[in-house]
Amino acid sequence: MKDWLRFIPSIHDLQQTDEYRALAEKFKVDRNKVHQRLTKLLDKVRADLLQGRWTGPSIQSKEFTDWIWIQLESILSHQFAPQLKRVINATGTVLHTNLGRAPLSEKAIEQIVAVARSYSNLEYNLQEGKRGSRHDLVEKSLLELTGGEAAMIVNNNAAAVYLVLRALAKDQEVIVSRGELVEIGGSFRVSSIMEESGAVLKEVGTTNKTHLSDYEQALNDETAMIMKVHTSNFKMIGFTKSVPAHEIVSFKENYPNVLVYEDLGSGVLFDFKQEGIGEEPTISSVLESGVDLVSFSGDKLLGGPQAGIILGRRDVIARLKKHPLARVLRVDKMTLAGLEGTLLQYTQGTKGIQNIPALRSVRMTKEEVRERSEAFMSALINCNVSLQIECMEDFSLVGGGTMPEVRLQTYVVSVKHPQIRPSTIEQKLRGRNIPIIVRVRDEEILLDLRTVQEREEQEIIEAFKEIIDKSFTHD
Numbered sequence: 001m002k003d004w005l006r007f008i009p010s011i012h013d014l015q016q017t018d019e020y021r022a023l024a025e026k027f028k029v030d031r032n033k034v035h036q037r038l039t040k041l042l043d044k045v046r047a048d049l050l051q052g053r054w055t056g057p058s059i060q061s062k063e064f065t066d067w068i069w070i071q072l073e074s075i076l077s078h079q080f081a082p083q084l085k086r087v088i089n090a091t092g093t094v095l096h097t098n099l100g101r102a103p104l105s106e107k108a109i110e111q112i113v114a115v116a117r118s119y120s121n122l123e124y125n126l127q128e129g130k131r132g133s134r135h136d137l138v139e140k141s142l143l144e145l146t147g148g149e150a151a152m153i154v155n156n157n158a159a160a161v162y163l164v165l166r167a168l169a170k171d172q173e174v175i176v177s178r179g180e181l182v183e184i185g186g187s188f189r190v191s192s193i194m195e196e197s198g199a200v201l202k203e204v205g206t207t208n209k210t211h212l213s214d215y216e217q218a219l220n221d222e223t224a225m226i227m228k229v230h231t232s233n234f235k236m237i238g239f240t241k242s243v244p245a246h247e248i249v250s251f252k253e254n255y256p257n258v259l260v261y262e263d264l265g266s267g268v269l270f271d272f273k274q275e276g277i278g279e280e281p282t283i284s285s286v287l288e289s290g291v292d293l294v295s296f297s298g299d300k301l302l303g304g305p306q307a308g309i310i311l312g313r314r315d316v317i318a319r320l321k322k323h324p325l326a327r328v329l330r331v332d333k334m335t336l337a338g339l340e341g342t343l344l345q346y347t348q349g350t351k352g353i354q355n356i357p358a359l360r361s362v363r364m365t366k367e368e369v370r371e372r373s374e375a376f377m378s379a380l381i382n383c384n385v386s387l388q389i390e391c392m393e394d395f396s397l398v399g400g401g402t403m404p405e406v407r408l409q410t411y412v413v414s415v416k417h418p419q420i421r422p423s424t425i426e427q428k429l430r431g432r433n434i435p436i437i438v439r440v441r442d443e444e445i446l447l448d449l450r451t452v453q454e455r456e457e458q459e460i461i462e463a464f465k466e467i468i469d470k471s472f473t474h475d
């Protein structure tokens, strides 16, 4: 194989070709960057030849130069194209944690783009012409929407929990019901965050039952806080008892220094319960129950960017804002812009809420999904007769560790092909430039249009067309 080495075209010759120039043009990178990658690729070919490992096309053939350009293009597209990219979510799981949770509303996107492109009043008070606080910007709309006294935004809800515990309960006891010591998504465990924060966890009750008297007995001079954790991602049924926040609030009146804090997990501004979806308490109803603090995520059922929102008593929030960790956990201008854009939709009422994709998806009725699925199905049938397509009832999930008990009634489009296995179709959909993520069940691909935007439907149809055409022209 060593003899073949001298047939490898020289870098210099390759650089004179149209293919080389076209690649540099396509990826808009300097020639020397393309040169580097090409040198490395040829080095690899040489090494493979020397070690007798070469399995590519014959070096002297035209196929070999074609092979070089295909390889180089693939290397360049891997290195110079973004790796984090949009995907089409056809799973029906609305807040898919692996797929980036909540897609943002146009209003939120507009705000982010405007603030990203220019300078902004992030920390500048425009009325007084002097330094301002980034916290103040979004606080106003949050308070208006929830009735809270004060608010603060940090990176995510995990950061919010950590800050609250560290700033307000370090080296003191925090009482938590055993039934609420949850683990969310494998990476967030209340007990671990508590340990990191330096607060001392005092567990009360049993896994299935905690009574008010359990809290009462645990309370002592060392107690800084009673914490309630919303059991977002599981639901206990049967012989269970937990104590609602308002009962805890009323009994601890004799302990004015003990704070009651509820980690709400998702936290909703929109009352889904009223529409028969789940049992999430609204943020304002939790605040009304008299708790001192609540925290929740920005990118779960709120439908905004990743953020942790802390709301509650003004004096307590002021202590959090002054803590050194506040600087460590602070959010950037784009998060604040996206969050404010999202909140502005809520202040507009029903019409604005319908513009928040996550809320629209959760609230979409089964009939709406059916109508879209049927139209989609006809379009797909029109473009390829060999597919077996049907539409059937199924369920979608809310996801993101929220409303685990809720199964949203939906319709799915089932797609089968007599010769191509569903796992192969799934893989090809996933491997596309704009990947399409679907469900696979037994021998069929399932598409749940609940989470597919209308303008994405045509892209899915194109994808099926290409996959099936290619499978039969090349193989």
Ligand SMILES: *Cc1c(COP(=O)(O)O)cnc(C)c1O
Binding pocket: 156, 157, 158, 159, 161, 184, 188, 229, 230, 231, 232, 233, 263, 264, 265, 266, 296, 297, 298, 307, 308, 401
């Ligand atoms: C999701 C969740 C968290 C973590 O929130 P992130 O915003 O993902 O950091 C914390 N607590 C509860 C109860 C949750 O549901």
